[in-house]
Amino acid sequence: MKLDALVEFSNRYGANPALVLAGGGNTSMKESGILYVKGSGTALATITADGFVALDIAALHETLKKDYPADDKAREAAFLADVTAAKLPGQEKKRPSVEALLHSIFPQKYVLHLHPALVNGLTCSQNGEETAKTLFGPDVVWVPACRPGYVLGALMQKRMAQSEKAVDTVLLENHGVFFAADTVEGLDTLLRGMLEKLEKQVQQFPEIAGTVSDEALCAAVAEKMGRACACMSCGPTALAFSRSKEAAAPLLTPFTPDHIVYCGAFPIWADAAEAIVPTDAKNVIVILKDKGIFAVGDNEKAARNAMTVFEDACKIAVYARSFGGPKHMSEDLVEFILNWEAESYRKSKG
Ligand SMILES: [Zn+2]
Known part of the structure; x- marks a missing residue:
């Protein structure tokens, strides 16, 4: 009570x-x-x-x-x-x-x-x-x-x-x-x-909602990543970040521990689906030139969950422009989170 x-x-x-x-x-x-x-x-x-x-x-x-x-x-x-x-x-x-x-x-x-x-x-x-x-x-x-x-x-x-x-x-x-x-x-x-x-x-707001996902492209990304499912974010904000590797740079290192726990620390940049090379088992996010951002997982729910958290990183990157530009976690802190027992416990229960 x-x-x-x-x-x-x-x-x-x-x-x-x-x-x-x-x-x-x-x-x-x-x-x-x-x-x-x-x-x-x-x-x-x-x-x-x-x-x-x-x-x-x-x-x-x-x-x-x-x-x-x-x-x-x-x-x-x-x-x-x-x-x-x-x-x-x-x-x-x-x-x-x-x-x-x-x-x-x-x-x-x-x-x-x-x-x-x-x-x-x-x-x-x-x-x-x-x-x-x-x-x-x-x-x-x-x-x-x-x-x-x-x-x-x-x-x-x-x-x-x-x-x-x-x-x-x-x-x-x-x-x-x-x-x-x-x-x-x-x-x-x-x-x-x-x-x-x-x-x-805030001078600029993120625009996450986008066009309909390209199912064939999702399947190709999932296959390259060796996972069962992929979903994509292809709204104006995701497309702007996927224009070039330079445009994607604010998203290639993590902002907060949440992003590491649910999305892995370092997203993959690729010029085309054929060029995707997973660098380690924790890779979940792929930014594909001019196509948008993809999240992979062992099932639809896991992929969707990772996508939602990564869209949060996209929003942060956009909002941070109004406050002098983005500031990421230090390398040392990223390393600590990757090894942190309590966070891995939380993910296993998530
Ligand atoms: Zn917290």
Whole structure:
């Protein structure tokens, strides 16, 4: 009963494709020292009270005082063990969102974390931080791109502690945004306010919808990639990016961890379907000269899912033009995500 409000706004935001794609985004609520956070592998659109994991907030905060090993694998394993130990009795079978610690840092009752394309047009842009300060004022916290999991939680807490006022909005470079409020209406107001301000700044909007897919070409791409299915994006935006390898350049390296998890890190550019050469098993996206963008998968649903997430990358690339041009993830960060255990878990459950 007590999670009704949490379930309501999770479902509402989760059902809006402009805000939530694939497994992206999560929500939480706090009550009497307990954090109820979205379980890993659940979908916001359909989550029920049972999909949330109850964690002891004090135990989560203890992790911020710890000295974890510097080695990535050792640190994330030790941190994961502590997060697991913070679960309340009866929660053993559930796995909390990898971003549970981040939710616990906000003192407010409700927290909403999203990766909307419009917001990521800003967080994945050259002038993102500067523009955020101008548009939203000094109280909106900006967190530079860093390793997800514990490192991000610790950095976010440090940045928030530097602010004099209670922080209700945090922008994460190459990732997304956090909103926190004591009421659900408060969350709605924060989100709406940010989207309205950003929309006014955008000089060029993506045009994703396009002509009917070329089935024969899809079949040829799928065959070359050694996969069962391919679908294509051939709206004005996809066609503009597929004009030349130079035009496609903003899409050839990833913007956020989501794009790596669902689309692979590096799309393939090819002049024609016959020229496609898959470079590794994780290749999912092909940009074909003057034809459009293709996503492949072992079935229609997987291909469609990857296409939707990659169309999100296309939108980000277009929006970022209004904020000084695109800024991608660093090579080091891409490498980390490719090896990250928690992300691969999420994909396996997705
Ligand atoms: Zn996130």
